[in-house]
Amino acid sequence: MADNNSTRCDLMMFGALGDLAQRKLFPALYQLERSGLLDSGSRILAIARNKVDTAEARKLLQDKLREHVKPHEFDDALVETFLQRVDYLYLDFTDPDGYGALNEWRGTPEGNLIVYMATPPAMYGVIARNLKGANCCTDQTRVVVEKPIGHDLASSKVINDELGEVYREDQLFRIDHYLGKETVQNLIALRFANNLFASQWDQNHISHVEITVAESVGIEGRWGYFDKAGQIRDMIQNHLLQLLCLIAMDPPSDLSADSIRDEKVKVLKALREITPELMDSHVVRGQYTAGTSDGKPVPGYLGEEGANKGSSTETFVALKAEIENWRWSGVPFYIRTGKRLPEKLSQIIIHFKPAPHYIFDPDQKHLANNKLIIRLQPDEGMSLKILTKDQGLDKGMRLRQGPLELTFSETFDADRIPDAYERLLWEVMKGNQYLFVRRDEVEHAWRWVDQVIRNWNDSGEPPKRYAAGTWGPVASIAMITRDGRSWYEDA
Numbered sequence: 001m002a003d004n005n006s007t008r009c010d011l012m013m014f015g016a017l018g019d020l021a022q023r024k025l026f027p028a029l030y031q032l033e034r035s036g037l038l039d040s041g042s043r044i045l046a047i048a049r050n051k052v053d054t055a056e057a058r059k060l061l062q063d064k065l066r067e068h069v070k071p072h073e074f075d076d077a078l079v080e081t082f083l084q085r086v087d088y089l090y091l092d093f094t095d096p097d098g099y100g101a102l103n104e105w106r107g108t109p110e111g112n113l114i115v116y117m118a119t120p121p122a123m124y125g126v127i128a129r130n131l132k133g134a135n136c137c138t139d140q141t142r143v144v145v146e147k148p149i150g151h152d153l154a155s156s157k158v159i160n161d162e163l164g165e166v167y168r169e170d171q172l173f174r175i176d177h178y179l180g181k182e183t184v185q186n187l188i189a190l191r192f193a194n195n196l197f198a199s200q201w202d203q204n205h206i207s208h209v210e211i212t213v214a215e216s217v218g219i220e221g222r223w224g225y226f227d228k229a230g231q232i233r234d235m236i237q238n239h240l241l242q243l244l245c246l247i248a249m250d251p252p253s254d255l256s257a258d259s260i261r262d263e264k265v266k267v268l269k270a271l272r273e274i275t276p277e278l279m280d281s282h283v284v285r286g287q288y289t290a291g292t293s294d295g296k297p298v299p300g301y302l303g304e305e306g307a308n309k310g311s312s313t314e315t316f317v318a319l320k321a322e323i324e325n326w327r328w329s330g331v332p333f334y335i336r337t338g339k340r341l342p343e344k345l346s347q348i349i350i351h352f353k354p355a356p357h358y359i360f361d362p363d364q365k366h367l368a369n370n371k372l373i374i375r376l377q378p379d380e381g382m383s384l385k386i387l388t389k390d391q392g393l394d395k396g397m398r399l400r401q402g403p404l405e406l407t408f409s410e411t412f413d414a415d416r417i418p419d420a421y422e423r424l425l426w427e428v429m430k431g432n433q434y435l436f437v438r439r440d441e442v443e444h445a446w447r448w449v450d451q452v453i454r455n456w457n458d459s460g461e462p463p464k465r466y467a468a469g470t471w472g473p474v475a476s477i478a479m480i481t482r483d484g485r486s487w488y489e490d491a
């Protein structure tokens with residue numbers, strides 16, 4: 001009999017031998033084992049269509065764990081214990097007759113049932129229907145689905161409807177792995193546990209916000225997926241808009257999933273539409289050409305393995321988003337994300353307005369804005385740039401900008417920051433939905449992103465080129481410079 005408060009579970013992993021499962025999900029489950037968080041009765045059924053038996057599947061998983069877990073965290077005995085929890089089932093997900101085997105594996109249910117669909121989104125509805133047909137789920141079953149939910153608003157509605165025919169919303173755990181990152185969750189603590197910031201968090205005190213999610217990697221052999229998606233669907237529709245929501249939302253009344261999601265949805269609904277007339281001033285779209293990465297030459301996007309030479313898919317997007325409400329009126333959110341940028345770096349910069357009356361050296365006026373730099377990855381932490389008097393008898397009242405620095409690994413002596421998937425799997429086991437995305441969030445995000453894509457398609461304009469290893473097209477710098485600002489560079 002399932003006890004909703006217990007974390008004991010039977011986890012059915014569909015797509016268990018695919019890239020995501022091997023690279024992220026099994027390593028995360030192993031880390032939960034290492035942390036002692038996996039209930040001793042929890043079991044895992046790895047489901048895929050590779051013709052292997054359980055012993056062979058365990059061997060494959062062991063090899064992949066060795067590849068993806070840091071050597072000092074890989075403990076042979078513990079891996080062995082972990083793999084004893086895993087059974088393997090060969091199944092073509094489209095074959096309804098195969099699903100009876102899932103009930104046989106479960107036997108008399110003892111823990112909560114978690115179904116993880118690490119599969120192409122087209123499979124979500126198929127699996128849900130087949131599980132229902134085989135009476136394999138109850139109304140307590142928790143179902144985890146990966147992003148992207150669809151390709152646009154219309155297709156996401158189809159997927160959500162298909163899932164909704166079988167499961168209630170409170171059974172669905174839609175993953176956006178950025179919400180599982182410790183530093184992203186920390187945005188909630190930063191904003192709502194520190195009155196210092198809470199009282200300064202609006203258009204009276206903030207001039208603009210920057211969000212950068214830069215990757216140094218290219219598309220990593222994922223042409224088939226990426227070329228149909230592009231950076232706007234792959235990153236902006238989900239991760240970047242979630243970050244924007246967490247920065248911009250009003251205080252939720254409590255930490256419950258729906259209180260937080262309600263506030264995020266209000267932000268998404270308040271995003272100003274980017275009409276065709278606004279495209280030139282508000283959106284830059286780029287595609288990398290050959291260049292360097294980590295000092296080595298790398299091909300351009302059109303030179304990647306499997307490339308269609310005529311592709312106009314974007315690998316970089318910079319946007320100026322505006323939120324039409326009282327809190328944020330007149331405060332642009334400049335967001336940018338791209339592949340093959342100079343480094344892997346995710347950070348949010350809150351630029352505060354200068355003091356209302358400036359009395360110092362006019363030549364130093366450009367320094368007089370406090371900035372809060374929130375480093376999401378790597379080197380997780382934050383830094384508040386404040387102004388002080390320069391030291392020394394000869395300096396008069398010259399100003400100097402310096403950081404109040406909080407580097408999590410040093411201050412809190414954290415020996416390791418858990419991967420996002422560890423946190424997310426653990427929350428599913430506990431039945432907490434607050435780090436998962438509700439249907440209306442997904443759909444409002446698509447609605448906003450779809451209009452930009454429509455405008456691109458209507459204009460027929462190709463993406464602007466940028467060399468791999470640079471910060472994107474020059475036009476993305478011009479976009480922010482026109483407003484008298486610049487992308488933050490730590491000096």
Ligand SMILES: NC(=O)C1=CN([C@@H]2O[C@H](COP(=O)(O)OP(=O)(O)OC[C@H]3O[C@@H](n4cnc5c(N)ncnc54)[C@H](OP(=O)(O)O)[C@@H]3O)[C@@H](O)[C@H]2O)C=CC1
Nearest residue numbers: 015017018019020049092093094118119120121146147148
């Ligand atoms: N990989 C990543 O880094 C990320 C992935 N995602 C999402 O996660 C999901 C999984 O992605 P990923 O792991 O990369 O994809 P893969 O194609 O590597 O894995 C999907 C798995 O599902 C199996 N599968 C597909 N159709 C069937 C079927 N009819 N019957 C049985 N097995 C089937 C595939 O088997 P076969 O190999 O035989 O086709 C494969 O093992 C996708 O929704 C993706 O968008 C999200 C974020 C990042």
Ligand SMILES: O=C1O[C@H](COP(=O)(O)O)[C@@H](O)[C@H](O)[C@H]1O
Nearest residue numbers: 147177215217234235239346377
């Ligand atoms: O979802 C995705 O995210 C990764 C970036 O994630 P991160 O945790 O490494 O920042 C991105 O590379 C991938 O294209 C996208 O599908």
